Amino acid sequence: MLLRLSLGVLPFVGSALAQAAAQFTDPDNGITFWGITDVVHDVTYGYVFPPLATSGSNPTEYIGTIVSPLVNQWNGSVCSMIDSLLVAAWPNNGEIVFTTRYATTNVLPDVYPGPVITTLPTSYVNSTHWKWVYRCQNCTTWVGGGSIDVNSQSAVPAWCSSTIAVDDPADPGTSMVQHTDFGFYFFPFAEAHVSASVYNNWASGGTGGGTTTSTTTTTTSTGPAAPSATPVDYIIVGAGPGGIITADRISQAGKKVLLLERGGPSTWETGGRYTAPWLEGTDFTKFDVPGLFESMFTDPNAFWWCKDITVFAGCLVGGGGAVNGALYWLPSDEDFSTSSGWPTQWTNHQPYTAALKARLPPTDAPSTDGKRYLEQVSNVVSQLLIPQGYRNVTINDNPDDKDHIYVHMTLSAANAVDQSPHTYKPLSHAQTSSSKWTHMCGTSFETAPQITGVKTNDTSVLNGIYPLNPGGRVILSGGSYGSARILYRSGIGPTDMIELVQGDPVAGPLLPPSSQWINLPVGYNVSDNPSINLVFTHPSAFLIFPSRPVLKNIFLSYDNWADVFTPGPPAADAAQYIASQSGVMAQASPRLNFWQALGATDGTTRWMQGTARPGAASVTTVYPYNETQIFTITAYLSSGIKSRGRLGINAALNALPLVNPWLVDPVDKSTLITGLKDIVSTLSLVPGLTLITPDNTTTIDEYVDTYDPSTMDSNHWIGSNIIGPQGKAVVDVNTKVYGTNNLFVVDASIVPTLPFGNPHGLIMSMAEQAAAKILALAT
Numbered sequence: 213m214l215l216r217l218s219l220g221v222l223p224f225v226g227s228a229l230a231q232a233a234a235q236f237t238d239p240d241n242g243i244t245f246w247g248i249t250d251v252v253h254d255v256t257y258g259y260v261f262p263p264l265a266t267s268g269s270n271p272t273e274y275i276g277t278i279v280s281p282l283v284n285q286w287n288g289s290v291c292s293m294i295d296s297l298l299v300a301a302w303p304n305n306g307e308i309v310f311t312t313r314y315a316t317t318n319v320l321p322d323v324y325p326g327p328v329i330t331t332l333p334t335s336y337v338n339s340t341h342w343k344w345v346y347r348c349q350n351c352t353t354w355v356g357g358g359s360i361d362v363n364s365q366s367a368v369p370a371w372c373s374s375t376i377a378v379d380d381p382a383d384p385g386t387s388m389v390q391h392t393d394f395g396f397y398f399f400p401f402a403e404a405h406v407s408a409s410v411y412n413n414w415a416s417g418g419t420g421g422g423t424t425t426s427t428t429t430t431t432t433s434t435g436p437a438a439p440s441a442t443p444v445d446y447i448i449v450g451a452g453p454g455g456i457i458t459a460d461r462i463s464q465a466g467k468k469v470l471l472l473e474r475g476g477p478s479t480w481e482t483g484g485r486y487t488a489p490w491l492e493g494t495d496f497t498k499f500d501v502p503g504l505f506e507s508m509f510t511d512p513n514a515f516w517w518c519k520d521i522t523v524f525a526g527c528l529v530g531g532g533g534a535v536n537g538a539l540y541w542l543p544s545d546e547d548f549s550t551s552s553g554w555p556t557q558w559t560n561h562q563p564y565t566a567a568l569k570a571r572l573p574p575t576d577a578p579s580t581d582g583k584r585y586l587e588q589v590s591n592v593v594s595q596l597l598i599p600q601g602y603r604n605v606t607i608n609d610n611p612d613d614k615d616h617i618y619v620h621m622t623l624s625a626a627n628a629v630d631q632s633p634h635t636y637k638p639l640s641h642a643q644t645s646s647s648k649w650t651h652m653c654g655t656s657f658e659t660a661p662q663i664t665g666v667k668t669n670d671t672s673v674l675n676g677i678y679p680l681n682p683g684g685r686v687i688l689s690g691g692s693y694g695s696a697r698i699l700y701r702s703g704i705g706p707t708d709m710i711e712l713v714q715g716d717p718v719a720g721p722l723l724p725p726s727s728q729w730i731n732l733p734v735g736y737n738v739s740d741n742p743s744i745n746l747v748f749t750h751p752s753a754f755l756i757f758p759s760r761p762v763l764k765n766i767f768l769s770y771d772n773w774a775d776v777f778t779p780g781p782p783a784a785d786a787a788q789y790i791a792s793q794s795g796v797m798a799q800a801s802p803r804l805n806f807w808q809a810l811g812a813t814d815g816t817t818r819w820m821q822g823t824a825r826p827g828a829a830s831v832t833t834v835y836p837y838n839e840t841q842i843f844t845i846t847a848y849l850s851s852g853i854k855s856r857g858r859l860g861i862n863a864a865l866n867a868l869p870l871v872n873p874w875l876v877d878p879v880d881k882s883t884l885i886t887g888l889k890d891i892v893s894t895l896s897l898v899p900g901l902t903l904i905t906p907d908n909t910t911t912i913d914e915y916v917d918t919y920d921p922s923t924m925d926s927n928h929w930i931g932s933n934i935i936g937p938q939g940k941a942v943v944d945v946n947t948k949v950y951g952t953n954n955l956f957v958v959d960a961s962i963v964p965t966l967p968f969g970n971p972h973g974l975i976m977s978m979a980e981q982a983a984a985k986i987l988a989l990a991t
């Protein structure tokens with residue numbers, strides 16, 4: 213099979229960057245590696261470095277590890293890759309054979325002689341696994357000027373594996389096939405250093421514990437000189453769509469509000485200055501320009517992702533709203549109905565949705581010249597849909613009309629500048645009580661049930677605590693994963709999660725005594741749209757940027773959006789955007805969206821959303837195809853989904869899915885299959901249109917059966933702090949956490965069921981309504 217995978221992975225089409233490294237200790241030797249265990253093959257990769265060059269010796273080496281299962285005597289190779297330097301290994305007759313290769317082109321890489329590798333004594337092959345612990349010297353810089361920045365906070369190394377055995381397993385210089393699978397992960401090189409004495413002990417085969425030299429963030433301030441922070445009426449933790457809107461509306465009502473955001477600024481207006489080289493000298497950051505959306509997933513300096521959440525989550529001002537595709541659908545009545553799980557008091561959403569619409573008007577033609585660009589995909593896909601009875605509508609004119617409609621992609625962007633949710637920003641920030649509010653991580657709450665303040669990692673205030681005025685309230689808006697974690701760290705949630713916090717040396721001692729823990733289903737009931745990609749070719753050229761990059765290495769081929777950040781779009785498109793915010797860069801990659809109701813065998817109705825865009829993140833076909841002709845339809849199952857999963861934390865307090873929520877319910881799966889078959893049912897009516905993934909050697913049923921569940925992630929997580937009745941839910945009708953007097957949650961996590969489309973429109977309307985309900989409560 214020809215397998216083309218690209219780094220240009222869209223959030224709603226894949227999750228190649230979904231993992232973040234965490235620290236773990238090898239029980240056989242005490243080495244504290246940083247790394248990951250890839251979720252598909254269960255292979256662990258880790259690295260630990262000597263002290264930073266500035267403070268110690270050995271700046272060019274590291275100790276690495278690979279631990280791999282021996283599934284079915286599988287003896288394919290596994291590799292660990294930093295930039296283009298690849299260290300591959302495989303078992304052979306009870307020993308581990310390894311090689312270093314340097315990958316520059318789309319051919320088999322040559323053996324690369326520079327690195328000096330020593331296998332350390334705690335390596336072995338047992339009946340189920342092989343484990344390799346190795347010292348790699350002369351491994352952090354290489355010919356051609358490449359190097360690892362061992363002080364970087366967010367590098368992106370790769371793992372790769374092949375299920376095909378190397379040609380001659382005894383020979384390190386053997387020829388080997390291209391790796392059949394790979395992934396990337398975030399790696400904080402700056403954290404993964406130990407002292408010289410500890411490193412040198414391990415590097416010479418010694419064992420025993422070591423402590424990292426990196427500064428561990430502690431949440432308590434010990435300085436007696438730190439002053440108490442000024443109390444406020446409301447502390448809102450998290451500046452995503454939920455938190456910004458809530459802060460804005462509550463401060464507008466005259467309350468004194470402190471908004472705390474763990475990340476830094478994003479758009480120009482919020483103080484962000486990170487931008488593409490072609491935008492230098494303008495007031496447009498990466499987060500302002502809709503057309504840069506796909507570069508969120510290809511930029512090696514991806515500081516905006518939360519590094520302690522294993523799925524995509526934005527940790528910066530605007531949260532997910534600053535890094536998302538800004539697809540913007542106003543909620544329908546059904547989205548806020550009791551049958552969707554909302555309490556009766558929430559069904560009158562219209563005034564709040566109208567307030568949102570007035571503040572953040574949707575547009576399906578964001579380019580300031582009113583034109584739409586690169587519409588070939590729309591033209592082809594509408595030819596596919598019209599014979600199925602689809603109608604062309606303007607979606608946000610009538611959000612209740614969703615069956616068999618197709619629409620232009622619709623953005624929350626005013627004048628082709630990404631506005632979500634930044635139109636709310638100036639008001640709220642002008643009215644926060646503190647000029648200092650970013651880079652502040654809320655960690656837990658003081659003294660439930662009556663919360664008196666929020667504990668943060670800010671060492672400049674007494675004990676890191678921001679206090680409330682009498683009658684004050686805390687509103688948690690940290691997102692589906694972030695909010696759940698703060699609750700666990702405050703003793704609120706299922707016991708198994710709080711016990712993990714108890715085991716943490718920093719967070720454990722800050723927990724209240726177990727008699728004060730509040731047992732609520734925090735993290736249960738989560739839902740996310742399962743999404744499946746269909747890839748097509750059509751003779752229309754979909755090439756966005758004619759200057760395709762050279763293939764970077766043996767297994768990565770960039771899709772066409774990869775150029776948008778650097779070197780940038782063609783000069784004329786760049787100039788047009790800078791001069792008048794018009795043209796190709798005025799919108800994100802999707803072009804056409806469509807919806808359809810699907811009757812299901814359990815007697816209920818489920819809905820399917822389709823999103824079409826030029827390019828593809830992954831193609832699997834036995835036939836050759838023309839890369840300039842590919843486009844993707846992502847089909848998501850939306851309203852009516854029954855499947856639920858669970859999220860939580862691990863012992864490192866990283867937040868992660870514990871039980872995947874995609875297609876758990878068999879009727880969800882069969883209904884999505886029906887929808888996919890409907891999409892392609894009119895294929896033969898569109899001249900020149902070919903489905904290449906799955907191709908005609910694979911049925912839709914087989915395709916869905918073998919689809920990697922982790923790539924069904926749509927980043928639309930909801931439900932971890934579900935609203936509903938006492939005993940079943942986490943927050944009550946006013947979004948107050950059960951068992952507390954003054955702790956509220958306003959973010960995606962309270963939403964009981966997924967709406968018709970991408971959720972941030974619904975989440976913002978929800979926040980408008982929640983702010984009104986909270987303000988209406990007697991203090």
Ligand SMILES: Cc1cc2nc3c(=O)[nH]c(=O)nc-3n(C[C@H](O)[C@H](O)[C@H](O)COP(=O)(O)OP(=O)(O)OC[C@H]3O[C@@H](n4cnc5c(N)ncnc54)[C@H](O)[C@@H]3O)c2cc1C
Nearest residue numbers: 450452454474531532536537539654690691694959960972
């Ligand atoms: C890559 C991606 C693409 C998406 N595309 C779309 C799309 O096109 N259309 C759409 O409608 N939806 C999209 N979504 C989903 C949408 O962005 C989210 O549903 C939405 O952002 C959720 O809003 P929220 O306020 O609940 O949480 P978030 O947006 O996650 O915001 C939470 C905020 O809280 C901060 N925070 C968390 N913990 C703490 C703490 N302890 N202390 C201080 N601050 C903290 C975080 O840094 C973050 O800023 C996408 C999401 C992602 C990740």
Ligand SMILES: *[C@@H]1O[C@H](CO)[C@@H](O)[C@H](O)[C@H]1NC(C)=O
Nearest residue numbers: 284285286287288377380381
């Ligand atoms: C593993 O390698 C050995 C030696 O080359 C070979 O005989 C065996 O068939 C391989 N096993 C698999 C499952 O490929």
Ligand SMILES: *[C@@H]1O[C@H](CO)[C@@H](O)[C@H](O)[C@H]1NC(C)=O
Nearest residue numbers: 324325326327328350354355
């Ligand atoms: C490190 O590797 C490079 C590249 O192969 C080589 O030129 C250099 O001599 C090596 N340095 C040492 C100290 O081995």
Ligand SMILES: *[C@@H]1O[C@H](CO)[C@@H](O)[C@H](O)[C@H]1NC(C)=O
Nearest residue numbers: 279337338339340341342343
């Ligand atoms: C083999 O090694 C792996 C990795 O260290 C370990 O998890 C596993 O328990 C070992 N299996 C046996 C049978 O000893």
Ligand SMILES: *[C@@H]1O[C@H](CO)[C@@H](O)[C@H](O)[C@H]1NC(C)=O
Nearest residue numbers: 590594604605618619620804
């Ligand atoms: C729907 O029809 C209108 C009027 O002909 C047209 O301007 C618009 O582009 C069409 N929308 C789509 C998504 O094709």
Ligand SMILES: *[C@@H]1O[C@H](CO)[C@@H](O)[C@H](O)[C@H]1NC(C)=O
Nearest residue numbers: 429474651652653669670671
């Ligand atoms: C608090 O945490 C944030 C987010 O992790 C970080 O940027 C900031 O530097 C931390 N502050 C302190 C004082 O450690």
Ligand SMILES: *[C@@H]1O[C@H](CO)[C@@H](O)[C@H](O)[C@H]1NC(C)=O
Nearest residue numbers: 751752753754838839840841
């Ligand atoms: C690929 O498709 C483009 C656009 O249709 C076309 O111009 C080009 O000739 C095709 N290339 C090949 C090799 O067929």
Ligand SMILES: *[C@@H]1O[C@H](CO)[C@@H](O)[C@H](O)[C@H]1NC(C)=O
Nearest residue numbers: 835836902903904907908909
């Ligand atoms: C399958 O697709 C290939 C490539 O598009 C085509 O050449 C072939 O004729 C198709 N086979 C069938 C049975 O339709």
Ligand SMILES: CC(=O)N[C@H]1CO[C@H](CO)[C@@H](O)[C@@H]1O
Nearest residue numbers: 733736737934935936940941
């Ligand atoms: C409102 C709701 O559906 N709550 C459910 C959340 O999950 C817990 C644990 O599975 C259930 O008991 C609740 O009924």
